[in-house]
Amino acid sequence: MGRANRAVVSYATALAGLAVLVACTELSPPQGEETFRQYCAGCHGRGGVGNGPWxxxxxxxxxxxxxxxxxxxxVFPVEHVMATVHGYPGKHDFSVMPEFGPLLEGPKQIWVSSEGEEIMTPVALLELVSYVETLQR
Known part of the structure; x- marks a missing residue:
């Protein structure tokens, strides 16, 4: 097989691989949405309006x-939502919202606060809050 034919075959193989990756990605829900369904929808409802089965x-x-x-x-209150979901000391004095911090542990990445502070934050928490932002009317 000549050099040109090998290049065409390599290109075609790469495109096929990319098509499979895109197809698989579109079939599975974003991680934040799945986390919301698992931990939040019971109380807040699937659409987030507060009408969950519990x-x-x-x-x-x-x-x-x-x-x-x-x-x-x-303005979507990212920091407030992250603090509410993750949890903080004394929170249960005025809320029935559980602290989900331990359930969202795992890989972390740097998140920059509104004050410019770089904070190592669980990726699952960032994805969940990003999903909640998509629910805004």
């Missing part, structure tokens, strides 16, 4: 996650 049993209604940006002058 919502009626809670002493405090779950937040409507679709209006977070609107309630903050058009």
């Amino acid at each position: 919502a009626a049993r809670l002493p405090v209604p779950p937040a409507d996650l679709t209006v977070l940006r609107a309630a903050n002058d058009g």
